[in-house]
Amino acid sequence: MSFLDSYIYYIGAFGLILTGLYIILVKHNLIKVIIGLGILDTGVNLFLISIGYITKGTAPIFSRPEIDSEHMVDPVPQALVLTAIVIGVAVLALALSLAIRLYQHYETLNLRKIKEQKW
Amino acid sequence: MVNPVLLIVVPLGLAFAIPLFNLFWKATAKYVPPVALGFNLVVSLLLLPKVLENPVIVSIGGWRPPFCINLVAGPVGVLFSAIIALIGLLVSVYALDYIKEGPTEKYHMLYLLLLTGATGVVLTGDIFNLFVFFEILCISSYALVAYSRDKAGIESAVKYLIQGSVGSSLLLIGIGLLYGQFGTLNMADIAGKINSASPISLFVPMVLLITGLGVEAAIFPLNAWLPDAHSSAPSSVSAILSGIAIEVGLYAVVRVIFTIFGASSIFLFLAFLGILTLLVGEMCAFSQNNIKRMLAYSSIGQIGLILFALAIATSYGVTGGLFQLVSHTLSKALLFLTAGYMIYRVGSSDISALEGMGRKMPLTCLAFTIGAFSLIGLPPFIGFPSKFLVVQAALATKETYFCVLIGLALLGTVIEGAYFFRVVQVLYFKGENNQGSKDAPIAVLVPVFIFVVLIIVVGVYPKILTDVLSSAAAEFLNRMNYIGNVLG
Numbered sequence: 001m002s003f004l005d006s007y008i009y010y011i012g013a014f015g016l017i018l019t020g021l022y023i024i025l026v027k028h029n030l031i032k033v034i035i036g037l038g039i040l041d042t043g044v045n046l047f048l049i050s051i052g053y054i055t056k057g058t059a060p061i062f063s064r065p066e067i068d069s070e071h072m073v074d075p076v077p078q079a080l081v082l083t084a085i086v087i088g089v090a091v092l093a094l095a096l097s098l099a100i101r102l103y104q105h106y107e108t109l110n111l112r113k114i115k116e117q118k119w
Numbered sequence: 120m121v122n123p124v125l126l127i128v129v130p131l132g133l134a135f136a137i138p139l140f141n142l143f144w145k146a147t148a149k150y151v152p153p154v155a156l157g158f159n160l161v162v163s164l165l166l167l168p169k170v171l172e173n174p175v176i177v178s179i180g181g182w183r184p185p186f187c188i189n190l191v192a193g194p195v196g197v198l199f200s201a202i203i204a205l206i207g208l209l210v211s212v213y214a215l216d217y218i219k220e221g222p223t224e225k226y227h228m229l230y231l232l233l234l235t236g237a238t239g240v241v242l243t244g245d246i247f248n249l250f251v252f253f254e255i256l257c258i259s260s261y262a263l264v265a266y267s268r269d270k271a272g273i274e275s276a277v278k279y280l281i282q283g284s285v286g287s288s289l290l291l292i293g294i295g296l297l298y299g300q301f302g303t304l305n306m307a308d309i310a311g312k313i314n315s316a317s318p319i320s321l322f323v324p325m326v327l328l329i330t331g332l333g334v335e336a337a338i339f340p341l342n343a344w345l346p347d348a349h350s351s352a353p354s355s356v357s358a359i360l361s362g363i364a365i366e367v368g369l370y371a372v373v374r375v376i377f378t379i380f381g382a383s384s385i386f387l388f389l390a391f392l393g394i395l396t397l398l399v400g401e402m403c404a405f406s407q408n409n410i411k412r413m414l415a416y417s418s419i420g421q422i423g424l425i426l427f428a429l430a431i432a433t434s435y436g437v438t439g440g441l442f443q444l445v446s447h448t449l450s451k452a453l454l455f456l457t458a459g460y461m462i463y464r465v466g467s468s469d470i471s472a473l474e475g476m477g478r479k480m481p482l483t484c485l486a487f488t489i490g491a492f493s494l495i496g497l498p499p500f501i502g503f504p505s506k507f508l509v510v511q512a513a514l515a516t517k518e519t520y521f522c523v524l525i526g527l528a529l530l531g532t533v534i535e536g537a538y539f540f541r542v543v544q545v546l547y548f549k550g551e552n553n554q555g556s557k558d559a560p561i562a563v564l565v566p567v568f569i570f571v572v573l574i575i576v577v578g579v580y581p582k583i584l585t586d587v588l589s590s591a592a593a594e595f596l597n598r599m600n601y602i603g604n605v606l607g
Contacts, residue, residue: 017292024285030277037284044291051299077298080247084291087254091284094261098280101265101273114274 009050016043030102030109034095041088045081052077120169121162123177123192126200127239130155134231141224148224152211152231159204159238163197170197171590174604176244184244184605185305191244191605194591199241199370202445206362206452207234209566213456214355216562217463226266233259233359237367244605246294246379247304249371250287257283257335260364264352275347282334282344290331296324297379307605310379310598325382328375336368337422339396346403349415350468354459357411361418362452366444369422373429377595387520389430394524394531396423401534409468410458413538414451417494420535421447424528428509429595435515437592438585439508445577445584446493446505453490453570457483460559470542475550482558484546486567491539493574496532501574504581506532 004011020040024033052074060072099109106114133155140147169175174193178184190196211230218226232255239252261283265276298304300320301312313321330341337345345365349357376382376389400419407413425447428440460483461476462468477484493500496507513525558564577584594601 017288020288021285024281033281037281037288040285040288044288044295047292048295048298051295076304077295080295080298083247083251087251087258087287090258091254091261091280091287094258095277095280095284098261098265098273098277101268102277105270105273111277116271116274 005055009046009053013043013047013050016040016046019043028110028112030099030111033111034092034099037095038088038092041084041092045084045088048077048081048084120175121165123162123166123175123190123197123242124179125162126159126192126204126242127190127235129158130231130235130238134228134235137224137228137231145224148227149215149218152227152234153208153215155231156204156208156211156234159234160201160208163201163204166192166197167201167587170194171587174594174601176605176607183607185303185308188248189244189305189605190242191307191601192242193594193601193604194587195370195374195594196242198441198587198591199367200238202448203234203237203241203363203367206448207359209569210355210358210362210452210456213358213563213566216560217355217459218353221266221268226263229259229263229266230356230359233263234363237363240367241370244306245304246297246306246309249306249374250290250294253290253332253335253371254287256364256367257287260348260356260360263356264348264360266356267351267353269351271347271351275344275351279344279348282341286331286334286341288331289327293324293327293331296327300324305605306374306379307602310381311602311606313380321380325375325380325385328379329372332368332371332375334368335364336372336426337365337396337419338372338426339392339399339419339423342396342400342419345419346412346415349418350409350411354411354455354462357415357459358452358455361415361455362448365418365422366425366448369425369429369444372426373595377432378598378601381598383432386430386432390427390521390524393423393425393427393430394527396420396426397528397531398423401531401538405534405538407538408470410462410470410473410542411455411468413470413542414454414458417535417538418447418451420531421451421494424506424509424531427524427528428512431512431516431521432596433512433516434589434592434596435508435512437595438589439505439512441588441591442505442508442581442584445588446501446574449570449574449577450490450493450500450502453486453567453574454494456563456567456570457487457490460563461487464559470545473542474545477547478550479556480558481556482564483567486571487546488543489571489574491543493578495536495539498578499575500578501581503578 020036023036057073060075133151137148137151177190178187180187236252236256243249261280265272301309334341397420400416404413404416425440425443465472493502496502513521
């Protein structure tokens, strides 16, 4: 059980990352691919958070003496994730607006049927 | 002394001010990017002599590195930011006339953001900050590719976005793994601690970082988005994507390999990958009928050559690689700009449609020809000294495999010559001579003329650049010096 206790977040994170990659590579529908991108992003964010996480940790507030410094989580990955979430939202919003335009042009979201550009 | 932070802050601030300007006075929006980039060019050129002696390290928030986010304005950073500002300035002057349709203020804002992101990537000394600036660059280029809103643009933007954001996610995982091992995000600090980790635990983050950044740098198996995106974007955007965006991606790859990992064992692999990229790019370019697609594939080829030269990893090799990078940036931006106006005139981007343009738009076609000859590597243009330096560096290693690979690279150059001469022949020696000549407007000819002057001047006196380039090469090769400079 101790193995699961200490690695459960990493397992979850890489599970999400692989699920996301699988969806992006295999699915034909653009909306599904965008969902895959979202899942991939979430997996990466969970991974970053779990790097700095301590079991039963709490926020690192140095002005409050009742918080023991050994139980503080690393705040840097949280700051990173905050930034990464914002970036992810921007990419997702852009992807969805492109999907709308793509549908207006081709009347389909099936990426296998959209083949005007090729090598 | 000028603070290098201004190089990022001023264009970033002005980019977000563009919608405000547009609200009150519609005509101003398009003049903001030239102003901001002109400012950047002046600041970079002022900084350049200083940083050649001693890199300027800017710590943000009053903490010392490695605890703060820092900017490293070394020879490489300032050289790149000067190039970005120069090309950006010239292309934005071109865009004054070229971009007429659609929500133009958004174009100018995204354009400035793209260049801010690029400047940030080359100046930052913090790997997560590098990721953030990289995302600014990528997101604005996804949007700019789709700017014209036609079928091809949207489709390529979707492709570019999907591949690019998977690449960014891989990059972020790599950064996370590095942070998990070393507890720091400062590139110099990671580089200093890298020897304490076991090689096997460094392999995965290195592969993730190279793959993630390699998508933007268009290294061979990761470049499926490039020909579509570069050929369906508006020509001014193609010039920036080909001239700046992929070079910045390549800079990031090289910074990661040389400075952070100091991984001398994969140089041969990179050299091989570079030549593969070169041959694939040139061979695909040869078979294109669309002039912009041809130029886009030729960019892939050139990136391969630059990667090969950098992977030689001698002082000569890296200098040659950086020289080739500058030469490609100038020539390819010129080619896209002139080709863009020719396409605008004839309304088609097929090479056969450009018959006889040499008589209809003599100056534009002359500039295109100069750009093409420079890219092939004919004297007296800038492509000649840069390619010469790369060949010399490869032969100077006296290693059999480098000599074989440079032979293949020269084969690529022959293919390159073949397809560029074919276009030049179509421009000048085909079609009837019955239409009067009417050249591009002055806002287009001025930047084109400056590009031509730069290409010829540097081609004749390569000494202007080689000093700066060799100290930039020294910054890449001497990582202990970099670490010492940043951490003090």
